[in-house]
Structures are given as structure tokens and as C-alpha cells.
């Protein structure tokens with residue numbers, strides 16, 4: 484999943500605000516918003532680094548998608564909760580925990596992820612096989628991609644519903660967002676029906692550095708690149724054509 488990861492962060496921060504203490508400063512509140520939003524996208528930060536510095540768009544670390552990291556955060560939150568003090572820190576840790584779990588959940592839905600790393604490299608996912616095997620290009624041409632605008636649509640409707648604006652404007656935003664989503668979905672499905680082919684390994688796709696799927700072995704599988712172990716972080720980079728014009732470091 485791409486930018487839609489942010490939506491659960493927005494929703495949980497908005498929901499959590501009612502429990503925030505009045506004495507917390509605007510800077511503290513901004514920090515909590517940053518934690519809520521940032522924790523939902525932080526697991527993919529290595530993709531941004533790889534894109535900016537190594538010229539390919541894919542993961543190179545695994546632990547950011549390990550459920551054990553977020554179970555540890557959850558345990559920390561539980562300790563803080565039972566200590567019954569440090570409510571600001573507890574709130575921040577709670578938001579980061581939920582943000583991390585939401586990222587994993589959406590990745591499981593969108594393409595699969597090795598939740599049990601480092602115990603197991605087995606990817607968990609419910610996405611269609613063409614998305615799992617086809618990576619990024621398959622994801623953005625599959626109906627599962629419609630979850631992205633749907634999530635943003637829900638966030639816009641939630642935002643409008645909780646703003647102090649005239650009811651007619653709320654209805655207008657609801658109608659505009661809903662009709663926009665429906666039109667986009669219909670156009671997307673029609674276009675996909677006309678042009679999207681089932682994904683199968685091919686020389687062209689095999690050279691696509693935008694592939695975003697996961698591999699159970701960390702090696703190339705089918706037409707996508709899987710994760711690369713951190714101890715050899717960019718062993719696949721040399722094999723990936725530099726289509727972005729950014730020079731590879733290795």
C-alpha cells in the first residue's frame with residue numbers, strides 16, 4: 484500500500500484527541516500528530532532512501548515489517564499504562580503502536596509481508612496472486628488499488644463531518660467525495676478490464692525496479708525483487724537497471 488497508510492494515522496489521532504490533556508502544549512500536540520502519521524509510513528522509509536540514494540524503489544530491510552517490533556511497542560505501552568504516569572509518553576507510544584500495526588495490516592491486504600521476521604521469511608497476505616507476483620506495476624493496475632482512494636475519501640468525509648462548518652457544505656463534501664470515488668472506481672475498472680493483463684514473469688517486468696512485492700527467500704522470484712537481507716543490503720541493486728537516472732552506490 485502507498486499513501487493510504489496515512490489514513491489510519493489520521494483517524495486514530497483524531498479519535499485520540501479527546502483523551503489529550505488540556506495542559507499539553509500545541510508543540511506536544513503537533514508531536515503526537517507527527518507520531519500518529521509518521522508511524523504509519525515509517526516502516527517503508529527504506530524505500531524512500533533507496534529511491535533517493537540508490538536509484539531503485541523497493542525495500543532493503545525486513546525488521547520494519549516484523550510484528551515483533553510492534554508487539555514490543557505494545558508491551559511498552561502496557562507497562563506505561565500500569566505505571567499510571569507519563570500519560571504523554573504513553574499516548575505517543577500507543578499511537579506509534581497502533582500506527583505500526585495498521586501498516587502491517589494494510590500491507591497484508593495489499594501485497595503481503597513477512598510478519599514473523601526474523602523467525603520466518605514466509606509472507607502473509609491476502610492480495611490476488613497477480614499483485615503478489617507482479618509487484619508495484621500490478622498493484623496500481625489491480626482493483627485492490629481502489630482501497631487507496633477509498634481510504635482518502637473516508638478521511639475527507641470524516642474530516643468534514645467533524646469540522647464546524649455549515650451542514651450544507653458537509654453534504655456537498657459528502658456528495659462530491661462519494662461521487663468522485665464511484666466515478667474513479669468505474670473508470671479504473673473499465674480501463675483495467677480493457678488493458679490489464681494477468682501478470683506473468685517476463686523479461687520486461689523482470690527488469691522493473693519499481694516492483695514492490697515480497698519474496699519468501701529474499702531472492703528474485705518470478706518477476707519481482709524480494710527483500711534483501713540487511714547484512715548485504717544492496718546485493719540486488721547491481722542487477723537493477725538504473726531507470727530513474729539516479730546513480731547506484733553499489
Ligand SMILES: [Zn+2]
Nearest residue numbers: 526527548590
Ligand atoms: Zn510496508
